[in-house]
Amino acid sequence: MTASMPHAAGAAAAEDPPILQSGLHRSRTVTHGHAEPESEVATMKKTVMGIGPMLQSLNVMNEELRKRKDNLLRDKLVLEESIVTCNKEKDEDTTKLSEASESLKKLKTEHDDGKANAQKEIESLKQQILDRDKAICALVDTTKAEARKLCGLVIWYRIITHKCRKTRDCSLSSVLRVEQTLRILKTRPSLHTGFQADKLIHTTVRLPGIFSPRPRDFSLPNSSWSPKMMELYDHYNSQCDLETEDIESQKGPWIRLPSYNRILKYAKGGVYLSKIMQSKARLFTRNVYQVGASFEYVIFLNKEEKKCVCLFQAGHLLEGPPGHVHGGAIATMIDTVTGTHATFLSGLVVTANLNINYRNAIPLGSTVILESTLDHIEGRKTHINCKVTSADGSKVHTEATALFVSISVSHLMGM
Numbered sequence: 001m002t003a004s005m006p007h008a009a010g011a012a013a014a015e016d017p018p019i020l021q022s023g024l025h026r027s028r029t030v031t032h033g034h035a036e037p038e039s040e041v042a043t044m045k046k047t048v049m050g051i052g053p054m055l056q057s058l059n060v061m062n063e064e065l066r067k068r069k070d071n072l073l074r075d076k077l078v079l080e081e082s083i084v085t086c087n088k089e090k091d092e093d094t095t096k097l098s099e100a101s102e103s104l105k106k107l108k109t110e111h112d113d114g115k116a117n118a119q120k121e122i123e124s125l126k127q128q129i130l131d132r133d134k135a136i137c138a139l140v141d142t143t144k145a146e147a148r149k150l151c152g153l154v155i156w157y158r159i160i161t162h163k164c165r166k167t168r169d170c171s172l173s174s175v176l177r178v179e180q181t182l183r184i185l186k187t188r189p190s191l192h193t194g195f196q197a198d199k200l201i202h203t204t205v206r207l208p209g210i211f212s213p214r215p216r217d218f219s220l221p222n223s224s225w226s227p228k229m230m231e232l233y234d235h236y237n238s239q240c241d242l243e244t245e246d247i248e249s250q251k252g253p254w255i256r257l258p259s260y261n262r263i264l265k266y267a268k269g270g271v272y273l274s275k276i277m278q279s280k281a282r283l284f285t286r287n288v289y290q291v292g293a294s295f296e297y298v299i300f301l302n303k304e305e306k307k308c309v310c311l312f313q314a315g316h317l318l319e320g321p322p323g324h325v326h327g328g329a330i331a332t333m334i335d336t337v338t339g340t341h342a343t344f345l346s347g348l349v350v351t352a353n354l355n356i357n358y359r360n361a362i363p364l365g366s367t368v369i370l371e372s373t374l375d376h377i378e379g380r381k382t383h384i385n386c387k388v389t390s391a392d393g394s395k396v397h398t399e400a401t402a403l404f405v406s407i408s409v410s411h412l413m414g415m
C-alpha cells in the first residue's frame with residue numbers, strides 16, 4: 001500500500017497541471033522529510049481530486065471566452081468591411097448626385113433657352129399674322145357686312161353708314177356729326193394722338209383682339225436712334241413727370257408727348273378717293289413703320305415756360321439736296337412741333353401762315369433740336385417762333401415763325 005502511494009502520486013503528477021504538481025511535490029517532500037501520516041496525503045489527494053472538475057469548468061469557460069473572442073473578432077472584421085463598402089457606396093452616391101445636379105442644371109438651361117426661343121418665335125408669328133391680317137383688311141370691301149365683321153369694323157360703321165345713306169352725305173363732317181350725336185366723343189379715348197385737349201377726332205374703327213395690342217408710341221426710343229438722339233432724350237426724359245410704382249411720383253418741368261399713328265380714316269375723298277384708299281390714310285409723319293427711315297422725333301412740352309422742344313433725326317427717305325434733309329421735311333417738322341405747341345396753348349387750330357428761313361442745310365441722319373416758343377396770342381391767332389439748331393446748339397439750321405388760327409369743330413367739319 002505505501003509502496004504504491006509514491007507511484008500513484010507520481011502518476012497523478014505526470015497528468016495534473018503545473019500548479020497541482022507543485023502542491024504534490026510539497027506533499028511528497030513533507031511525506032519523505034517529516035514522515036507525515038498517510039491520511040494527510042490522502043486528504044491532499046482528495047483536495048487535488050476536487051480541484052479537477054473545477055479546472056475542467058474553468059477550461060470550458062476559457063474555451064467559450066476564446067470562441068466569443070474569435071466571434072467578436074470576426075464580427076469586427078465584417079463590420080470593418082461593411083464600413084469600407086459603405087464609404088465606397090457613399091462616395092459613388094456623392095459622385096452620382098453631383099453628376100445628376102450637373103445634368104439637371106444643363107437641362108434647366110436648355111429648357112430656359114428653348115422657352116425663350118419659342119417665345120420669340122411665337123411673338124414673331126403673332127406679328128406675321130397681325131401684319132398679314134392688317135394687309136388683308138386694308139383691301140377688303142368694307143361695303144360687305146361679312147368683310148367688316150371679319151376685319152373688326154365695328155357697329156359704329158353701320159350706324160354711320162346708315163346715317164350717311166339716309167342723309168346722302170358721307171363726308172367727314174357728316175361722320176363727325178354722327179359721332180357727336182352718339183355722344184361718343186367724350187366717352188372714347190383719342191387714339192390718334194393721345195392728347196386729351198383735342199377731343200375732335202376719334203376712331204370709328206375698333207380693332208378685334210389681335211389688332212388691338214397697345215398702339216405703338218412712336219416717340220419712344222428705338223434701335224435707329226443715334227447716341228446723340230438718345231443722350232438728348234435721356235436729358236429731357238429725366239426731367240419729366242414720372243409715375244412710379246412707389247407712392248411718390250416725380251414732378252418735372254417737362255412732359256414727353258406720346259405720338260401715335262392714326263387709326264381713324266377721315267379722308268373725305270368722295271368720288272376721288274375710294275373707301276379702300278381712305279382706309280389707308282395715315283398721319284404724315286408717322287406713316288413709315290420701318291424704324292429710322294423717315295421722321296424719328298419726340299416732343300417734350302414745358303407747360304411752365306410755354307415752350308416745346310423736339311428732338312429730330314431725319315432718315316434716309318427724307319433726302320433733298322444730296323446727303324441733306326429736304327426743305328419740305330424740315331417744314332413738316334416745324335409745322336408739327338409748332339402746331340402741337342399751339343394746340344396745347346389754344347386748343348383746336350390750323351396753320352394759317354408759316355415763314356421759314358433755311359440758314360444751314362441739315363445733314364441726313366443727324367440729330368437736330370427744334371425749339372418752339374410762344375411769341376404772343378392775339379384773339380384767335382397764336383404766334384409761335386421756332387428755331388432749328390444742331391444738337392450741341394452751335395449751329396442754327398433753320399428759323400421760322402408760324403401763325404395758327406383757332407377754329408371750331410364745325411369749321412373743321414366743313415373743310
Ligand SMILES: CCCCCCCCCCCC(=O)SCCNC(=O)CCNC(=O)[C@H](O)C(C)(C)COP(=O)(O)OP(=O)(O)OC[C@H]1O[C@@H](n2cnc3c(N)ncnc32)[C@H](O)[C@@H]1OP(=O)(O)O
Pocket residue numbers: 193195198335336337339340343350351352353379380381403405407
Ligand atoms: C392734336 C393736335 C396735334 C397735332 C399734331 C400734328 C400737328 C400738325 C399740325 C399741322 C397743321 C396743319 O398742317 S393745318 C393744315 C394747313 N392749314 C390749312 O389747311 C388751313 C387752311 N386755312 C383755313 O382753314 C383758313 O384760312 C383759316 C382757318 C386759317 C382762317 O380762316 P377764318 O376762320 O375764316 O379766319 P379769318 O377771319 O380769315 O382769319 C382770322 C384771323 O387770322 C388772320 N389770318 C388768316 N390767315 C392768315 C394768313 N395766312 N396770314 C396772316 N394772317 C392770317 C386774319 O387776318 C384774321 O386776323 P384778324 O383780322 O382777326 O386780326
